[in-house]
Amino acid sequence: MDTIKKLRFLFNKVEKIKFLIIFISLLLGAFLEMFGLSFIAPLVGIISNPNTIHEQKILQYIYNLLGMSSTKDFLLFMIICLLALYIFKNIYLFFMYHIQFKFVYNQQAKFSRRMLQSYLRKPYIFHLQRNTSELLKNVNNEVNALFGSVILSSLLLMAEALIVLAIGSLLLVVAPVESMVVFAFLGITSGIFLKIFRKKIKQAGKQNQQHHIQMIKWVNQGLCASKEVKVTGREDFFVNAYTANSKKFAATLCYYQLMNQIPKLFLETIAIVTILTIVTIVVIENKKTNELFPILALFCMSAFRLMPSINRINCYINSILYYKPSVDVIYKDLYEDQDSNSSYFQKKSNSYNRNDILSHLSCGISIENVSFQYPNAVDYVLKNVSFHIPKGKSVAFIGQSGSGKTTMANIILGLLDPSQGTVTVGGINIHDNPKAWSSIVGYIPQSIYLSDDTIKNNVAFGIEEEKIEEEKVWGSLEKAQLKEFIEKLPDRLNTYIGERGIRLSGGQRQRIGIARALYHEPEVLILDEATSSLDNATE
Structure with a gap:
């Protein structure tokens, strides 16, 4: 539920409406899947026993309505209808997936832009506290993971779940006892699987994220310092550091992929058990052989369609669990830190503009009782510093390393807000509108x-x-x-x-x-x- 709440915050009203439209299209797709399968049992029944047409009221009504003269013509009509239905269904699903993928990946591009824009507009102090490799990974990888492995997986999960629900409802109507036995067994075993591996998959996803950050960091550091690395002969140090994290990253991916394969192997066993269960129940109930074929054909076709769907459902659930940390990262940087690290420009009032500054620049720049302390630092870098820079004059800051010369320059630039004191131009505080000042x-x-x-x-x-x-x-x-x-x-x-x-x-x-x-x-x-x-x- 926490993830769903975060996802709701990430999208605006228009985007949520688009998600609703996609959900409705998924619902229609599931209905078409069920409708197509519902043709299988009557068709097999007619093939195995042509008298089925006259024994079932619905078939008899359609037969008379169309003015058919032979069962052969009616069978041919059923085959053509089934073929047309599947062609229409697949064309519809093609366009549905096209719209779905287009929406998701357009949103992905949009969010990557939002993340980059958000980072570039955050105050300078934010960049002093964050690692560039982490921000790079968030813009390029975490946004891709959010949309490719969480949002898209969620949509596809809904699509497959609706198909399973529709086909399951059909099976319950046609063969209630056999269906309930199979669904109960399938539900219990799937629940046990998720209960055992859910936390482990989520933990693997967090580890994947951490190791990926370290991999990018070591590549960045090694390549950006290529000259120093070669001079000192430290190539192996950077390669080994990268390899250590790369191996751990590979281990988490291996575990994730293995968890995706287990349901497939499990479902193949379930499919065989299902068919044998149906045959056993039919034998116990002393049903006729010609009654067995339509039900068995329906279950075989359903299994043919359901096995991939159920397997994909498990894969999508694993994907959502594994890449859930991406949701947390993006939500945190876009929303949770919005107040403490608000946009460099947006948090400032626009009480003056460039022309206002230029008109007062003749008064010079006044630094009055400026003090500055970096976040989480014990001591002040600057304490009660005051001086005046007249227009047309040069002022040099002289002092030993670490005395705060660069910090003072950053304050005058408007990059850092002083902890105390002001920097003014003719009474105008430059930190009230740093964009105008920077121009x-x-x-x-x-x-x-x-x-x-x-x-x-x-x-x-x-x-x-x-x-x-x-x-x-x-x-x-x-x-x-x-x-x-x-x-x-x-x-x-x-x-x-x-x-x-x-x-x-x-x-x-x-x-x-x-x-x-x-x-x-x-x-x-x-x-x-x-x-x-x-x-x-x-x-």
């Missing part, structure tokens, strides 16, 4: 992030290519003293620089970071040891 601020960090893209796209970072102004790109590169170097490259601005700018020197990477900050023509420029990789003359 006039340029930032050059210690470590420049460069994407595996062209020089042009890295300078105009985050701007669609058709909206990039090349003149501004060249201008900012010239200010960063990199224009001459890029003009000599064969592809110039369209040169790809590799992942993290690996094809450039440290100084060139840092100058692209400087050009990036200057491209947006900021009114305020914050540098965090941004020239550490440059020679003295360039600096």
Whole structure:
């Protein structure tokens, strides 16, 4: 029930209505399955004993209504009807599954976007507390697991359950005693199976999630530090750490797949027991042989259809149990943490805009009694810090490592909210609307992030290519003293620089970071040891 409540929160009213429509279509599909099977017993009965047409009132009524003159014509009519019904049923099911899969996977793409958007808009402090590998896995893997293995499995489970219910109802009407014996045995054994393995499957799912996070983490760390790994000769350390988690991950998958195969083996035994039970009951009740064939044919066809359905039901239940932790993860990051880690922009009031800041910028930036303490930390990094930065002036923060220089820069950037105190521009608190403040601020960090893209796209970072102004790109590169170097490259601005700018020197990477900050023509420029990789003359 807890999982169902969480799933309800994840979807809006329109999406819930779509789920209802899909459920109704599943109901109709189950009815068609039952209707198709209901033709089997009369057809076999007519084949084994043509007089059945005149002995059963419904068949006799249809026979007279159609003006049939022979049992052969009526049998041919029944065969054509059955064939047409199955063709129609399968065409309907094809389109039903198409709509179902389209809805589920469109929602999957939508949720992946929501997760990424949610993470990118969370405050900076959130990213300081979470591992990138975990967030990467949540966006790509947990959302896929939610829709592919929980939502889709739930829909398919409902479809198969409705089919089993419809066919089971038909069997109870045709052969109540035999059906009750089989269903009672099947229900009891399935219940015992779920009781024994339910908790183990859920536990395996949680372990799978944890080991997957570790696998991504070790791949990330090994590949991102490939230079350091090679210099220190630590390749085996990262491979072994990855392998240890990979083996545990494989063990949980092995257990999960084994649990999916057990019901299939079990159901094959049940099918044989069912047929032999029916024969035994018919013999005990001294029924005639020609009465046996229609019932036996119906049960054989039902078993042919039900065995895969019941097996799939067990697989879907296992899938839902195994991937249930995905529901918990997505619900937690999208809803439970919404208050404590609300959107970086959405939680702020829009009491002022960019123009308001620009009009007050002549007053300079005032830092008043600012203190800051990281979550779960005992000591304050900054305590009652106050100073003023006049417009047009440069101020340097000097201090030993760990003294809070980068933290202060992050507070002035608007990334971190001070625990106490304010940062204002002409009386306007910059943390009331960090989006407006960030539009006039340029930032050059210690470590420049460069994407595996062209020089042009890295300078105009985050701007669609058709909206990039090349003149501004060249201008900012010239200010960063990199224009001459890029003009000599064969592809110039369209040169790809590799992942993290690996094809450039440290100084060139840092100058692209400087050009990036200057491209947006900021009114305020914050540098965090941004020239550490440059020679003295360039600096």
